[in-house]
Amino acid sequence: xxxxxxxxxxxxxxxxxEYTKLREEASSIMSSQFxxxxxxxxxxxxxxxxGFNLFYEISKTEMNRGNDLIGIIFxxxxxxxxxxxxxxxxxxxxxxxxxxxxxxxxxxxxNELLSAGEVKALHWENWxxxxxxxxxxxxxxxxxxxxxxxGTLLLIPPLMIFVGYYLAPLDCGLLWTLIGxxxxxxLIFVVFLKAYIKKIFSYISESDKA
Numbered sequence: 627x628x629x630x631x632x633x634x635x636x637x638x639x640x641x642x643x644e645y646t647k648l649r650e651e652a653s654s655i656m657s658s659q660f661x662x663x664x665x666x667x668x669x670x671x672x673x674x675x676x677g678f679n680l681f682y683e684i685s686k687t688e689m690n691r692g693n694d695l696i697g698i699i700f701x702x703x704x705x706x707x708x709x710x711x712x713x714x715x716x717x718x719x720x721x722x723x724x725x726x727x728x729x730x731x732x733x734x735x736x737n738e739l740l741s742a743g744e745v746k747a748l749h750w751e752n753w754x755x756x757x758x759x760x761x762x763x764x765x766x767x768x769x770x771x772x773x774x775x776x777g778t779l780l781l782i783p784p785l786m787i788f789v790g791y792y793l794a795p796l797d798c799g800l801l802w803t804l805i806g807x808x809x810x811x812x813l814i815f816v817v818f819l820k821a822y823i824k825k826i827f828s829y830i831s832e833s834d835k836a
Contacts, residue, residue: 641736648729655722659715663775666711670782673704681793693794700790701804702811705783709815712779716822719772723829769830780819783812 677699684692787808791801 638736638739641732641739645729645732645736648725648732652722652725652729655718655725659718659722659775662711662715662718666708666779669707669711670704673699673707677790677793693796694800696794697790697796697800697804700786700793701808704786705808705811708779708782708786709811712815713818715775715779716818716826720822720826720829723826727829776819779815783808783815787812 677696680692680696680699684696787805790804790808796804
């Protein structure tokens with residue numbers, strides 16, 4: 627590094643500062659993903675508990691009053707919350723992969739400036755890329771968290787709509803209205819998912835290249 631002039635030193639300092647800030651942002655983004663999933667789990671626990679409590683209360687009295695509320699909880703409210711939080715989670719994952727792809731490229735640039743590629747000063751992202759090189763997408767263990775989270779987010783709305791249909795005997799008009807609204811909410815998530823997944827995969831393919 628002694629053969630670098632003052633201008634090069636300043637450039638490297640700026641690049642290292644940017645690199646550090648982006649690494650901090652990546653950590654913050656990961657934390658926000660877990661926060662979103664925790665909020666979803668808490669909301670599900672509360673709403674499912676309320677829904678089943680209403681179901682048991684109605685079962686004891688053998689009255690139909692409250693069935694519409696059960697239907698709204700399971701067919702609209704839970705799908706709506708899960709889709710809203712699911713889109714927020716997707717946006718955080720997209721930003722994480724965007725940062726990771728940029729940091730991966732920045733590591734190479736900084737290493738080239740520091741040592742002409744002979745000794746690597748920064749390792750992590752490029753080491754990770756080498757670890758993943760040659761593996762199929764399903765063999766990349768570090769992505770299992772995303773598979774599980776995405777699968778859960780895709781499953782919750784249709785599952786809850788089915789539960790609502792099973793628990794709440796509603797008249798045909800209201801039943802199909804609730805199913806239609808819940809299905810429409812789910813369709814919104816699928817549309818956002820398709821848009822985000824395309825962008826996320828493009829960044830993953832870039833950052834997984836050693």
